[in-house]
Amino acid sequence: MTDWIVLGLLGALSVASALGLLLSRNAIYAALFLVLNFVVGAVIYIVLNAPFLAVVQISVYAGAIMVLFIFVIMLLGAERLTPAENPPGLSYQRPLAIALGVLALSVAAYVLLARGGEAAATQAVDASPTAIGVQLFRNYVFPFEVVALLLLAAMVGAVVLTRRTE
């Protein structure tokens, strides 16, 4: 029962902050709503037996990524958003997008309600950082190395893209 209260509160907070991101008129407010959403996501990870991911979520998403976002918003001075007036020829875009969103949600709700209760695993798995490290370096060494290459490429790409060409 307490689980449900906690999950319900977290879910409501998560959806509310996502709607804040969708509707806010100021890019800084939108970024702060997204930070709130990531923090709530980290708490949901803890409830779902993923403490390592919760910490990584806080430090990488809410920390590094959002600091980068807010830094760029302030660097460009782009925090004031113009009201999103629809250009002519795209007036159908908003109702169509909302209709597609409602359609996707109803499909998800139908699938979950129609076939929700398959037997779950009985005991919880050990999800400590040690266990995840063992998994990473025993079964996923090659993807780990590929990710290292990807991060290097992203770093070089970011530096090259923002370099001033004389």
Next chain:
Amino acid sequence: MDATSFVVFLSSVLFVIGALGVLLRRNALLIFMSVELMLNAANLAFVAFAQRWAHLTGQVFVFFVMTVAAAEVAVGLALIVTIFRTKRSTNVDDLAQLRG
């Protein structure tokens, strides 16, 4: 409805809100943040299923998704800064032509 179904439905709600943000907003930074929201929703579903089936693979996959998201943000924000230098705008409607 059990906890896993609830979290998976929450993740689909967040995903749809992110998709609506990508479709409806005009500011490149807002579109980018909505993409991050969608990635995060997918991560939530991964973690929910990892807990449901008592399997660590889902959590390891979320770890990789987070790294790729960090790389994507670095390059994407660099692109937005570069575009802002030439166009003085982050509105995607001002970027309708490919010529610089």
